[in-house]
Amino acid sequence: MTTPNGKTTLLTVEHQTVSYIAGPLLIAEQMIGVGYDELVEVVSPDEHVRRGRVLAIEGDRAVVQVLDGTSGLSLPGTRVRTRGEVARVAVGDDLIGRILDGSGAPIDGGPPLRAEGYRDVNGLPINPVARDHPSEFIETGISAIDGLNTLVRGQKLPIFSGFGLPAAELAAKIASDAAVPSAAGGDEFVVVFAAMGVTQREAEFFRGTFAGSAALERTVLFLNTAEDPAVERLLTPRAALTVAEHLAFERNRHVLVVLTDITSYCEALRELSAAREEIPGRRGYPGYMYTDLASLFERAGRIRGRSGSVTQLMILSMPDDDITHPIPDLTGYITEGQIVLSRELDRRGIVPPIDVLPSLSRLMNAGIGADKTREDHRAVADQLYAALARGRDLRRLVSIVGEAALSDTERRYLAFADSFEQKLVNQGGARRTIEQTLDLAWTLLLDLPPADLKRIDPALVERYARPGGEVEQPAA
């Protein structure tokens, strides 16, 4: 067989030369011919086979990361078997509807996978020239996203959450509701769901959401739970994205990849980096974390001449709700925007608790407008942002000087900020079309002084301002 490097390997070779074991790592000696980043098998004294990856080679020594943990291994009894290939995962249509472990092996008790092929989990970078610019609107049914932070096919958009906030519910709702208006029925998303380090409770939630319903028929579920080995977590998103790329670019499907939780992934990365005694960067995370995360997130997009797409939605729990923590910070620099959940809105019972001011969709402009959503979309969103920012400032001011110190105009902005959150953001479980979202936005804007609608072309005001337009509200 031939490796991607063109090197010919003849046989599987076994070495009984382990000289060091600690944490997830072991060092094997006399490993002549083993390649960097290759997959190896680690055979314990009781003949149990574990998978490992070569993290570094130095002369004939190889540093191996053991995916299934090192407990029970001993220096004399452990053997390392090399096969001359990098980590691969089965791909194909047959994976749809299956539940797999963190490295792609079925755990749903079903038949073995009928793979159409095995692919290197690391993938290859998409040539920027071959990318097609994402511009197809995805209607998620959620006003705060569709109206103000529009998602498009091929985008990568994380949800910045905090512990205890309903990010999983939001992601599950988007995954099950997301449809594209132009292709009603028949052309829905295939969802590839990769759970990394989730608790049993969360795993049950995701199984419950997807399994046993029609939704599973268009879902591939990868589950790496919190009790699974941390290092397997580094493989999980790569396996999921490899499966997704195959479905999108070779089977012409629209794929929505949901990755949760990026924070667990980064912690696994840090754990491994510490075990290797690398020089730590900010807060102990390795200096290459940006590059590592980019190698995942950049695997979203569209390719010219192919009709499929890979859209990524990642859930990220911000430790201590701190958006400047290295994990959300580096993520925000790679992704095309972010949806930020707010603890304050959550406490006030607003569902979903999306704070639109720090949220952003960088690809929104390409996905909205006359032939995609509606011609007034951009202007309405800009005006909402400007008015909300002013209302929020006043809210801070009122807490110091009291409402009496405000002018009439200022009171209207204050009221606008409240009704924006209570009426537009808050929608409970209801699904709104983009038309409904924009109509609702207009009813809010009409409560502002007309002269202040500076960001909207007067002709659009004329056409779309419909006072009192009624939109379904969530039950109190």
Next chain:
Amino acid sequence: MTDTLETQQTVAADLGTIHAVSGPVVTARGLTGARLYNVVLVGHGRLPGEVIRLDAGDAVVQVYEDTAGLAAGEPVVDTGEPLQVELGPGLLGTIFDGTQRPLTKLARRGDDPMGAPMIERGATAPPLDRSRDWSFEPAVAEGDEVSGGDVLGTVQETGVLVHRALVPPGISGVVTHVGHGRLRVDEAVASIDGEPVTLLSRWPVRRPRPFAGRLALDQPLVTGQRAIDTLFPIARGGAATIPGGFGTGKTVLEQSLAKWSHADVIVYVACGERGNELTEMLEEFPKLTDPRTGSSLLERTVIIANTSNMPVAAREASIYTGITIAEYFRDQGYDVAVLADSTSRWGEALREVSSRLEEMPAEEGYPAYLSTRLAEFYERAGSVACLGRGERTGSVSIVGAVSPAGGDFSEPITQHSLRLAGTFWGLDTNLARRRHFPAIDWNRSYTLYALDAWFDDDVATDWHEQRAWALELLQQESSLLEIVQLLGTDSLAPAERVVLESGRLLREDFLQQSAFDDVDAYCALPKQHQMLRVLRATHQTMVDSVARDVPVETLAAATALRDVARMRFWPDADVAAGAEELIERIRRELEEL
């Protein structure tokens, strides 16, 4: 395998073997003849890399491709040459990766231009097209004496740019042959003392190209961005840094500069950034026309793209590849702008390689030589007298985006960049969140270039006065807003509330500029001047009105003021008359109150 046979025939000193592999760093043994920064080919797949350390018998190599699968014992071959770029006609309108591989050519497979959408490992193609020919107009004759920098002849590279074929630096002698007609880049356009000179030349990326002398930085690089040109202009040949947290609009601003800057050539270095953003540029640039030349913007642009998921060592090289190409056009007598987005990703590549070398880290894990490397980059900016006859001048301006961790400007790359760049456009997260774009924070930003004299001479004599007025007003507004935050607007005197009103108009209707609006995206200097004139006159009228005890609310509600917000959509031709008319209308309405 042919590879193996070939390498066995190489001289022993140029041939080594892989000893260790860790990420992008490979240690080779036996390369006794290797020099620092030589390019070597690593492994059976002949992956290119650069020698970055020599340690006894070991050569440490940073590899420009993914190293997965490399094993100890595989061959490493020294090419004997440093990392170089190919220079010549055909650069403009092309997109390269960090080591100058032509990405469009890599995507092609057979007849399908997008047949290979993923970048395969070891894929390679010559940077400049060898099959294309160019119509060469000689400018020398046989028997002429020439030396480095002299123009041998010209090629019309694109509709707007005449490519000047120069005598390579360091070469001089008598022209013994002159080529003419249609020539390919590797055919001789002339011979000097019998040595052929081709359109194609090579230059090591880490060595600055020579010039005759530096010139004073007394002209602005006009950008068409109001917040920049009016408040914090950059000099032609100067350097600017744009730090900003994520979502503050660094890339949109860099792209606006790439579109509208008054430069002959744009070199856009997308260093460790998003693939989709490049796609947007590649789709948009051919359709946009340069307002000054009327031809497509892509025709003056070279893109160096190393997205965040492409190999990290090539990201480190991309900055040098970009600046070397820029210097090449500078030497032909052109004004070039290098837009680097983002220097932080370049710094991180440096950090990653340094940490694999187990070097002692300085601040935040960056190597101690970070500031030296940044200085080497920024100091390649400048306005120069070119080598060669004919008094050519050219310039390279650098605008480097910085992505500070956590949006905190105290981190090393921002701080070192501030020391090196003459202009600082600090992007503010709070401005961005309220969708004030470009989110340039007027309280923190500055320019060190003294350009008022040029603006006064070339645009309007009161330019510096107006600029001073605007900066002063913004300063006053900021101080007053601090009081308002504590005590509310009621606590202010009417005259102070006028400052708040005028400040708001200045911010919303002048400093904010939409990069996505066809008209507003570019604002010519005379229009910037007239818009500011309207704002200043409006402010004065309001000051006079409150002196007559007209309430500020009444003034702010005046209908004529709404048209201030429409100024940005004025066509260039009408600005002077429009400004005159609007000032008059505002004055009349406010005086009647």
